[in-house]
Amino acid sequence: MATRKTAKKPNVSAEELLGYYRDMLLIRRFEEKAGQLYGMGLIGGFCHLYIGQEAVVVGLEAATKEGDKRITSYRDHGHMLACGMDPNGVMAELTGREGGYSKGKGGSMHMFSKEKHFYGGHGIVGAQVPLGAGLAFSDKYKGNDNVSFAYFGDGAANQGQVYETFNMAALWDLPVIFVIENNQYAMGTAQKRSTSTPDLYTRGEAFGIKGQTVDGMDVLAVKEASEKAVAHCRAGKGPYILEVKTYRYRGHSMSDPAKYRTREEVQKMRSERDPIEHIREMLLTGKHASEDELKAIDKEIKGIVIDSAEFAKASPEPALEELWTDIYAEAN
Amino acid sequence: MATEILMPALSPTMEEGTLAKWLVKEGDTIESGMIIAEIETDKATMEFEAVDEGTMGAILVAEGTEGVKVNAPIAVLLEEGEDASAAVASAPAPATEAPAEAPAAAPKSAPAAPIAPQANLTPDWPEGTEMKTQTVREALRDAMAEEMRSDENVFLMGEEVAEYQGAYKVSQGLLDEFGSKRIIDTPITEHGFAGVATGSAFGGLRPIVEFMTFNFAMQAIDQIINSAAKTLYMSGGQMGAPMVFRGANGAAARVGAQHSQDYAAWYAQIPGLKVAMPYSASDAKGLLKSAIRDPNPVIFLENEILYGRQFEVPVMDDFTVPFGKARIWREGTDVTIVSFGIGMQYALEAADKLAEDGISAEVIDLRTLRPIDYDTVLASVMKTNRCVTVEEGYPVGSIGNHISATIMQKAFDYLDAPVINCAGKDVPMPYAANLEKLALVTTDEVIEAVKQVTYR
Incomplete structure (x- = not known):
């Protein structure tokens, strides 16, 4: 990955910078707490943490408006927090409780919010890509200017249905942004061992889809790229591909011993490229915020996360009758 | 601390x-x-x-x-x-923070009903309704056209549905009436377009997806089951996929193993899906209209051989057939024959021939396989005390197996003979004409099974 360029004067206000810092920190602390609750046996099954990738979703969301839709894979906690879903509801879903977004019936990988236009949380690698194009199809059919974000990883980028979708999205000019979160490892397989050509943003060329790559450890760079892609889609010019180069600090899931990469590689990323530290530094050196102000934000976030964990522990398990509900919708 | x-x-x-x-x-x-x-x-x-x-x-x-x-x-x-x-x-003693154990017994899905099952004998249309003769193909097209006229969120997508007018001409004329925004030709990409359609249903539309045949839907089955059928449950009821997946299912004629398979039992197994498999034109029309209006994903299994078959269809402004209601085609007293889809052809032919031998068969068309109208089947078996099921699909894990198990559990004391399942043979469909004939279920096999359960 390229080293970070000397930050040109960012065209953002102190308030926006603080907002990104806060949103990324919330994801980081939330995920750390989720990891802790998993270790305590309060969260079961699979649990895929977003730590290290925070700038991707926070940068992308910075260019959205009400009505825009998003859909992603099973590494979805960050996306939910970034689009404004309630940390309590997300954490309680992780613990499988009544207060969770899916009443405890979905879990870490299957959460949704109609209100926030978050369409999951999908456990089958790549399946969210045609679904995301379908969301865009529905907006185009209705004639509005909403945009859909279909997030997937470098691993999913090798699924056949992704290319079936690229073809249809380009053929029908669907307003969908394909966000490839390239964290360089598909579970334990490094990208160079799974992928014949390294530049995933060029994978749409055969279908006439424009793409670009962006540094996913720099929230401002991601935001700028997102704005460009959104403008393209809103103008009715069809789909767009953003390959966002990022890095996950933790294992693929909680049960990943991560023997496919060195501790030094992870440590180097954490100490040199951390997206939150980057913004923190920018806030301090630009005198947009004082140490004390940042400390106050840290404290506020810590409180939100502790509250979410408390809520998720206190919320009761779903009523046994819930086993038999939500299988079929009733006709209106 | x-x-x-x-x-x-x-x-x-x-x-x-x-x-x-x-x-x-x-x-x-x-x-x-x-x-x-x-x-x-x-x-x-x-x-x-x-x-x-x-x-x-x-x-x-x-x-x-x-x-x-x-x-x-x-x-x-x-x-x-x-x-x-x-x-x-x-340091406090380690506290158990894991949630309390759930009580062992979960609520039962179906409470034991002390009431004897009653067949639903309400007619599908009022007596005296004017009838017209129509093919199954025309009835399906009329159902789609009527529903598209009344709901602009309904659209049809699939291979060759628009300009070609349908590979089996089911969508004939729809492009002219509704235009290319709503009658959409797709690339040959079943997995992809099943996913796109499902996503559009999440987004508030009501897609009808035509698979040229259900054999090709195997490429799309992950989207059908994991995305369309399960999302309502996984989202705690927040969002689902109101849509129809339809197309030809089962054996056509001389098209070999990869193009000849009945998926009735496959889809009927999935909670979250509804499954219809009509035999007649009136059922094709009435059930498809119900399917398009249904807020759940519906698998609608048609049959190439039946497309051109003519039936009487009621002339009504808005004729629908509800899901979960079987149709008794023929009343009888000696044996119950349960079937659906093209299996009805063999069941009805067998009943005609059996009548000549003095055996009175009651013939029930399930029409929908999820939900299934158990009551009509049970009420009939309690009357006839014998049952034969007929279907074209493979014999292992078949709809007939499930019906037999249900009868055994709920009407065991009424049975005078074991239930026999007539099904397709447990082989991939051969191409040779003589072998293909052997692989399919036949009227003679149904007659033979009835004779066995009636000890004739």
């Missing part, structure tokens, strides 16, 4: 593990995210990160200890100014 560090669960199934190695010692400063220990499970060695910052106060479990239970305290982390001995002394 001192924080206990607990033995982590590193996989969904881990109950205990070995504390292989401490990477820190007492008195060390601990930062959040720092790797403090290595834990060994039966599958792998994992690094264990600190969550909180502080000072390592006491290591409670020495490295090399085997069989350390998940959630057991393994160390104590101190905040600034705290004393280690105090922390160990004040």
Whole structure:
């Protein structure tokens, strides 16, 4: 990955910078707490943490408006927090409780919010890509200017249905942004061992889809790229591909011993490229915020996360009758 | 306050593990995210990160200890100014934070009904309604056209549905009436367009997806089951996929193994889906209209051989057939023949021939396989005391197997003979004309089965 360029004067206000810092920190602390609750046996099954990738979703969301839709894979906690879903509801879903977004019936990988236009949380690698194009199809059919974000990883980028979708999205000019979160490892397989050509943003060329790559450890760079892609889609010019180069600090899931990469590689990323530290530094050196102000934000976030964990522990398990509900919708 | 560090669960199934190695010692400063220990499970060695910052106060479990239970305290982390001995002394006994065990018995899906099952004999249309002769193909097209006229969110997508007018001409004329925005030709890409259609249903539209045949829907079955059928449940009722997947199902003629398969039992197994498999034109029309209006994903299994078959269809402004209501085609007293889809052809032919031999067969068309109208079947079996099922699909795990099991559980005392399932043979469909004929279920086999259960 390229080293970070000397930050040109960012065209953002102190308030926006603080907002990104806060949103990324919330994801980081939330995920750390989720990891802790998993270790305590309060969260079961699979649990895929977003730590290290925070700038991707926070940068992308910075260019959205009400009505825009998003859909992603099973590494979805960050996306939910970034689009404004309630940390309590997300954490309680992780613990499988009544207060969770899916009443405890979905879990870490299957959460949704109609209100926030978050369409999951999908456990089958790549399946969210045609679904995301379908969301865009529905907006185009209705004639509005909403945009859909279909997030997937470098691993999913090798699924056949992704290319079936690229073809249809380009053929029908669907307003969908394909966000490839390239964290360089598909579970334990490094990208160079799974992928014949390294530049995933060029994978749409055969279908006439424009793409670009962006540094996913720099929230401002991601935001700028997102704005460009959104403008393209809103103008009715069809789909767009953003390959966002990022890095996950933790294992693929909680049960990943991560023997496919060195501790030094992870440590180097954490100490040199951390997206939150980057913004923190920018806030301090630009005198947009004082140490004390940042400390106050840290404290506020810590409180939100502790509250979410408390809520998720206190919320009761779903009523046994819930086993038999939500299988079929009733006709209106 | 001192924080206990607990033995982590590193996989969904881990109950205990070995504390292989401490990477820190007492008195060390601990930062959040720092790797403090290595834990060994039966599958792998994992690094264990600190969550909180502080000072390592006491290591409670020495490295090399085997069989350390998940959630057991393994160390104590101190905040600034705290004393280690105090922390160990004040460390609370490990609390069980796992949720309380669920009571063993979950609610039953179907409470035992003391009431005897009653066949639903309400006619599908009022007596005296004007009728017209129509093919199944025309009835299906009329159903789609009528529903598209009344709901602009309904659209049809599939291979060759628009300009070609349908590979089997089911969508003939629809492009002219509704235009290319709503009658959409897709590339040959079943997995992809099934996913796009499902996503559009999440987004508020009501897609009808035509698979040229259901054989090709196997490419799309992940989207049908994992995305369309399960999302309502996984989202706690927030969103689902109101849509129809329809197309030709089952054997056509002389098209070999990959193009000849009945998927009735496959889809009927999936909670979250509804499944219809009509035989007649009136059922094709009435059920398809109900399917398009249904707020759930519906699998609508048609049959190439039946497309051109003519039936009487009621002339009504808005004729629908409800799901979960079987149709008794022929009343009888000696045996119940249960079938659906093209199987009805063999069932009805057999009943005609059996009548010549003095055997009175009651013939029931299930029409929908999810839900299934158990009551009509049970009421009939309680009357005739014998049952034969007929379907074209494979015999293992068939709809007939399920019907038999239900009858055994709910009407065992009424049975005078074991239920016989007539099904397709347990072989891939051969191409040769003589072998293909052998592989399919036949009228003669149905007659033979009836004679067996009636001991004739």
